[in-house]
Amino acid sequence: MTIGVDDDERASPHLEDGKALEESWLQICSRLKGEVGEVEYRTWLTKIALGPVDGDEITLLLPTRFLRDWVRSQYGDRLSELWNQVLPSIRRVELQVARPGDPSAPALVLESDTSAVVAAPQGVEAEEAPRNAPEVRSDLVTALDTRFTFDTFVVGKPNEFAYACARRVAEKPSSVGFNPLFLYGGVGLGKTHLMHAIGAELVQRGNVSVAYMSAEKFMYRFIAAIRSQSTMEFKEQLRSVDVLMIDDLQFLIGKDNTQEEFFHTFNALVDAGRQIVVSADKSPSDLSGLEDRLRTRLGCGMVADIHATTFELRISILEAKAAASGVVVPAKVLEFLAHKITSNVRELEGALNRLIAHANLFGRPVTLEATQDVLHDILKAHDRRVTIEEIQKKVAEHWNIRLTDMSSARRARAVARPRQVAMYLAKQLTSRSLPEIGRKFGNRDHTTVMHAVSRVAELMERDPAFAEDVELMRRMLES
């Protein structure tokens, strides 16, 4: 991290003036903030304190080894460049750890003493550099995506519980009953978004170290640490954070050693009062393939699921994203997309983004016709091939009624309710009109179908068990 500067290029040092040093640092901080963004800056760079200057070298101090390594790997070169630009007498930047909690740790007072501009950091851990020592892996953490905040997360029935839990953890990490927070749900429904939002919120409040990574990354880092015989450093880095978030935990199924390591890290952090947030595609009890003791511990805090989106939520998400893009997308187009693309938010967002990009590129307004044209391939892939007959058959089987009752006149609830569900699913999963659906259900009127659709939607809102049943049915039919 040393950058060379010719002697004659060096400006006269102003290091006898502590203020110059402080001002230079402020200037550097402000430039870094502009370059890396507020969230990154707060997460990593506000933890840096000025250390002593020795000749042409300045020492910067970080509270943990983990932070030092991270800052060194991500910002080391840039810090050197900036120091040299702002204060050319500085040619080298040294990063050191000032042990937290050490009573002799430096007060980091800027003095206008001629010999020591900054109070000597007595608590500084010397940079150990034994030959052949393994490199400490500092690329443990994935930076938070600044787009994924609570503000940009659209809340609706299917995700309101998970959202409330995430907010709670961001406000009061490690509260009883919320540690760990386990978020689960299908692909592309917002688990990662919520985790990043927790991270962003915590970082904004300050003074909390947050580590987010996928379970896959966790495993690769762990393997790399074993290979380079640096598992102690790996453990130390992980265990030094206040909040650890691991995404897509299902990846650890069948990876016994990594699970074991994760289990110990998990216990160490929870025992030390740190917060853990985990996401997966299934609930802890359904993650067969994970060790029992790990599943048990994962289910000990708060388990929150994110359900498949409803039409209303898809519309709200599309509205929010269209508004943020600045492109006018007519309500008809949004409704069309929300009807057609029901799989997950990622695909819905992808389709809208493509429309918006197209509109921007050609400067043409978004119309229903243009949408069908631009999204031709996506819409084709989403064309539902489920038939009303299949729906009737599956629903009848599930609720244990006769197939003929789908079109019979019987009105007993045990028969009428499954029939309504089948009508609801027919509306959701096929492109048939209400009268067409009615005809398939014993020549019923389209208003009967309309009533069935709204009745089922209403019941789903009121009764989560019923909603789960219907959702399950839908997924089975779609797959």
Ligand SMILES: Nc1ncnc2c1ncn2[C@@H]1O[C@H](COP(=O)(O)OP(=O)(O)OP(=O)(O)O)[C@@H](O)[C@H]1O
């Ligand atoms: N409620 C929501 N409001 C706004 N955007 C959302 C919402 N839910 C999901 N998204 C967006 O959808 C995309 C996919 O979400 P995300 O990556 O969080 O899904 P995931 O559940 O983690 O999926 P995976 O299982 O593939 O990891 C992201 O761009 C995210 O911002």
